[in-house]
Amino acid sequence: xxxxxxxxxxxPVAGERVADALHLxxxxxxxxxxxxxxxxxxxxxxxxxxxxxxxxMGALLAYxxxxxxxxxxxxxDHVVMRIARTPAQLWLDMTGASRxxxxxxxxxx
Amino acid sequence: MTTAVxxxxxxxxxxxxxxxxxxxxxxxxxxxxxxxxxxxxxxxRAGQHVDVRxxxxxxxxxxxxYSIASAxxxxxxxxxxxxxxxxxxxxxxxxxxxxxxxxxxxxxIGGYFVWDVTHGGPLFLVAGGSGIVPLMAMLRHRxxxxxxxxxxxxxxxxxxxxxxxxRWDDVIYRDELARLMKEDSAVxxxxxxxxxxxxxxxxxxxxxxxxxxxxxxxxxxxxxHVYVCGPTPLVESVAATLVELGHDPARVKTERFxxxxxxx
Amino acid sequence: MSExxxxxxxxxxxxxxxTAGRLPPGQYVTPDFxxxxxxxxxxTPLDTWDFTVRDMGGRTARWTWDEFKAxxxxxxxxxxxxxxxxxxxxxxxxxxxxxxxxTDAAKRGDVEPEPYVLAVCDxxxxxxxxxxxxxGGKAWIAVQYDGAPLAPEHGGPARLLVPHLYFWKSxxxxxxLRVMEHDQPGFWESFGYHNYGDPWREQRYAGDR
Numbered sequence: 001x002x003x004x005x006x007x008x009x010x011x012p013v014a015g016e017r018v019a020d021a022l023h024l025x026x027x028x029x030x031x032x033x034x035x036x037x038x039x040x041x042x043x044x045x046x047x048x049x050x051x052x053x054x055x056x057m058g059a060l061l062a063y064x065x066x067x068x069x070x071x072x073x074x075x076x077d078h079v080v081m082r083i084a085r086t087p088a089q090l091w092l093d094m095t096g097a098s099r100x101x102x103x104x105x106x107x108x109x
Numbered sequence: 110m111t112t113a114v115x116x117x118x119x120x121x122x123x124x125x126x127x128x129x130x131x132x133x134x135x136x137x138x139x140x141x142x143x144x145x146x147x148x149x150x151x152x153x154r155a156g157q158h159v160d161v162r163x164x165x166x167x168x169x170x171x172x173x174x175y176s177i178a179s180a181x182x183x184x185x186x187x188x189x190x191x192x193x194x195x196x197x198x199x200x201x202x203x204x205x206x207x208x209x210x211x212x213x214x215x216x217x218i219g220g221y222f223v224w225d226v227t228h229g230g231p232l233f234l235v236a237g238g239s240g241i242v243p244l245m246a247m248l249r250h251r252x253x254x255x256x257x258x259x260x261x262x263x264x265x266x267x268x269x270x271x272x273x274x275x276r277w278d279d280v281i282y283r284d285e286l287a288r289l290m291k292e293d294s295a296v297x298x299x300x301x302x303x304x305x306x307x308x309x310x311x312x313x314x315x316x317x318x319x320x321x322x323x324x325x326x327x328x329x330x331x332x333x334h335v336y337v338c339g340p341t342p343l344v345e346s347v348a349a350t351l352v353e354l355g356h357d358p359a360r361v362k363t364e365r366f367x368x369x370x371x372x373x
Numbered sequence: 374m375s376e377x378x379x380x381x382x383x384x385x386x387x388x389x390x391x392t393a394g395r396l397p398p399g400q401y402v403t404p405d406f407x408x409x410x411x412x413x414x415x416x417t418p419l420d421t422w423d424f425t426v427r428d429m430g431g432r433t434a435r436w437t438w439d440e441f442k443a444x445x446x447x448x449x450x451x452x453x454x455x456x457x458x459x460x461x462x463x464x465x466x467x468x469x470x471x472x473x474x475x476t477d478a479a480k481r482g483d484v485e486p487e488p489y490v491l492a493v494c495d496x497x498x499x500x501x502x503x504x505x506x507x508x509g510g511k512a513w514i515a516v517q518y519d520g521a522p523l524a525p526e527h528g529g530p531a532r533l534l535v536p537h538l539y540f541w542k543s544x545x546x547x548x549x550l551r552v553m554e555h556d557q558p559g560f561w562e563s564f565g566y567h568n569y570g571d572p573w574r575e576q577r578y579a580g581d582r
Contacts, residue, residue, distance in 0.1 A: 023341060023413065025365045030218045031160040031174060034123040040220030058221025059363060063411050066457040067541060067561055070411040077413060079497070084565040086578040091565040103220070127378055163380040171385060195405075197386040205382045213378045 026057040029069045032083050035090055039102050049098040050078035057100075125162065125215045130208050131185055136281045140239065141203040142178060142189045145212065152181050155250040156223035156243045156336065156364075159188065159216030163198060173198045176242040176338075176364075177217065180249035182257065189281060191239040222364045226254040228334055230266035231327050235317065235347050237273045237339025240366055241281050244270065244338055248289065248296070265295035269333075271325050273317050273343065275304040299325050317343065319350050329355035334362075341365040395452065397572035400460040406527065407459060411560065414525045415495035415546050422530055424514065426478040428552045434482030438530070441514075444469045444477060449513060451536040453543070454572040466534055468515035471507040471550070489553040492533050495546040500559035501568070502535065502542060504552065511537055514547065539570040539577070 026042055033041045042058035053075035060080055063070045068084030068091070080096040094100070132144040158176045179187035192203040206212065224232065224247045232251070234244040248268065255263050274280045280300060290298045301313035301321065313321060327333040335356060337347045344365045352358050386403070396402060419438045427433045436444070448467050454460045478484040491501050506512065515534040516523055523529030528545030535542045541561050562568045567576040575581065 023365070024367055025363060027158070027219055027222055027364050028174065030158075030220075031123075031172070031215065034215070034218055040218070042218075042222070043220035056221050058219070061413075065411050066407070066409045066455075067566065068411075068564065072412060079412075082564060084561075086565045086580075088578075088580070089565065093564060163383045163385075164378060165383050165385050166379055168377075169385050201380075201383050210381055211378070213380065 023061045023063050023072075026060040026062055026071055028062045028064050029057070029071055029081070029083060032069060032085065032090070036092060037102075039104075041100075041102065044100050044102040046080060046097050047099040048073035048076060048078060048080055049096050051076040052098075054099075123215045123218060125213055128186070128212045128214055130206055130210045130212060132208050133206065136189060137279055139203075139279070140189055140191045140281050142187050143202065143206065143212070144179075145186045145188065145214075147186050147214070150186060151217065153177055153186070153217030154181060154220075154223040154225060155246040157217035157219040157246075158243070159186075159214045160218060161188075161198070161202070162213045162215075163201065164213070171198060174218075177246050178242045178249075180246060180253040182250065182253035189239070189242045189245075222336065222338070222362050224250075224334060224336060226251060226266055230268060231331055231333045232266055232268040233326050233333040233335045234268065234270045235272075235322075235335070235337040235339075236270065237317070237343035238275075238279070238366075239281070240337075240339025240344070240364070241272055242338075243364060244336055245282055245285075247336065252289070252293070265293065267295045267327075269297045269299070269325065269327065271299045271301070271317065271321070273301045273303060273339070275302070277302055277305070277307040277310075317347055319354070322347065322350050323354055326351065326354070326356070329357070332357060332360065334360055336362050336364075338364040339366055341367060395462065396460055397454050398575045399577075400454055400458055400572065403459040403461055405459075406461060406464075407455070407457075408526045409455070409457070410526070410545075411498060412496045416525060417495055417530070417546075417548075419530060423548070424531065425549045426474065426482065426484050426552065427549060428484045429487060429554050430485070432483050432485065434478035434480075434484050436477075436481075441469065441516075441531075445473050446516075447513070449515075449534070449536075451534075453536050453540050456539040456541055456566065456570070456572075456577050465519055466513065466515040467517035468513035468531070468534060470510060471512040471514065472510065474514060474550075475508065484552060487552045487554045489556045491551040491553055491557050491559065492544040492547050493549040493551060494544050495548055498544055498546070498560050500533075500542050500544045501553075501557055501562055502538070503556070503569075506538065507533075507535060507550075511535065515543075537571075539567075539572050541566065542570055 030042045044057050045054055046057045047054045053073055061072045061074050071081040073080050082093040084091040128145040128147040130143055131146050134142040136142055158174050160172050160174050162172045164170045175188045178189040190199055190202045192199045236244050251266055286298045289296050303316050306314045337344050344363050348361050348363050351361050422438050423435055424441055425433050425435045446467055450465050452462045453464055490504050493499050512535045514531050516531050533544040533547045565579055567581050570576050
């Protein structure tokens with residue numbers, strides 16, 4: 001697929017799979033992530049542990065399953081992150097991300 | 110192994126809080142704006158959203174996300190909600206809720222799909238259906254920032270909006286967009302009406318495609334900041350096409366609203 | 374402790390039970406069939422699709438789509454219960470019982486039984502069950518729903534159907550049953566959810582009794 005294996009910091013790449021209207025994007029995970037992290041993560045540059053593609057988290061594909069949110073790499077579809085909420089806990093699995101770089105927050109107005 | 114590198118964050122965690130509905134404003138037959146008073150509100154950035162949580166008497170709870178429609182400069186926070194026919198939450202918000210009611214929400218949320226005037230321009234906004242909401246916040250912020258700037262520093266960021274709707278009466282903020290275009294020569298609004306164009310309509314009458322984008326968008330050499338919001342299929346096809354046309358993928362930001370357009 | 378906030382006039386989409394005995398605790402009935410997915414819908418063409426049962430020794434029984442169709446099929450009418458609280462009554466499926474499958478597996482591939490199974494699916498999803506919970510007429514590999522071939526978004530061409538447990542155990546796009554000596558938690562069982570998932574004991578989350 002054209003452009004599919006570029007490893008630079010990008011948003012959508014021409015040729016990446018456009019199918020399946022059922023997914024959303026990393027923005028949907030922002031609320032739950034805000035329960036675990038103080039800085040916003042949707043602007044964090046996330047590197048997929050499987051294929052090395054780096055995207056801002058808001059540009060990753062998210063499946064808001066109902067049991068949890070499964071965030072996948074738009075380049076290779078592997079799971080980058082999973083979040084689940086049970087009554088007593090918030091679960092976070094980020095083993096699919098080899099690196100996450102969070103920008104400094106802008107000062108609140 | 111995962112390592113996270115953060116610069117020292119000073120933001121507070123985002124807590125649930127109770128907002129009061131000050132006013133409800135019908136926009137189109139299926140959309141309504143809720144104007145909210147939110148105590149201790151941290152000023153948001155255009156493009157951010159809130160999570161709304163509804164709780165029934167027996168404890169049943171459900172949450173949805175809604176983009177903020179108002180400029181950060183405004184005194185109140187506005188949400189524009191589209192009523193989905195088979196929705197669980199949107200009919201409640203658009204038909205049941207009235208001024209004086211309270212609403213539990215948290216926010217503002219999101220640091221990716223945001224634009225401030227400090228980012229500069231030119232600005233290219235592409236909306237499908239209710240995807241216009243966060244982009245309207247950006248346009249309102251653009252106008253408010255201009256008004257508040259001193260005469261020496263004020264500068265109109267050039268902006269273009271391409272907005273796809275099914276019918277003329279589905280165009281949210283229609284009058285405000287017309288006024289904006291009339292009063293501000295640096296803003297161009299292009300509508301495309303895909304199902305039932307009004308009589309004498311001479312504008313676009315089809316879904317956004319490559320030819321339309323090539324015609325309406327800033328040339329890639331201008332390096333516009335691009336924001337695309339709406340139903341998932343529209344967002345993905347527009348974003349991919351813009352990159353094919355030569356736009357920098359790092360400058361094309363997307364927010365998907367799900368298959369039918371409502372933010373799930 | 375302050376009282377939780379109640380949204381005036383909000384009732385949600387639920388319907389009153391009126392279905393005593395049929396609805397597990399905490400569930401509500403829906404006429405819809407919500408589509409919940411953890412990933413993109415796989416589209417495996419039938420001419421490359423196969424189903425396998427594999428044991429600890431690596432012995433494998435394999436069926437192509439045509440061979441699978443030749444196995445005895447049954448029609449099942451059953452209620453299903455999702456851990457996200459919706460239940461759907463009287464859903465109609467057609468498929469091969471796992472009993473018939475395992476019997477054929479023993480013949481074809483000499484596959485030996487073990488106490489547990491792991492269902493492995495296109496797209497990487499997995500779920501684990503005691504083998505007793507997929508035998509004795511309790512589980513099927515379903516290929517039809519409501520009289521028509523199972524749609525891809527609902528798990529087609531074939532999904533596991535185990536209606537007596539929460540529906541996350543009815544794994545979509547199933548391709549293999551691995552017969553296991555030790556229980557191996559699947560996708561959700563290893564991530565906050567109950568290892569067994571009995572809706573009648575409301576075993577939703579890890580730690581629920």
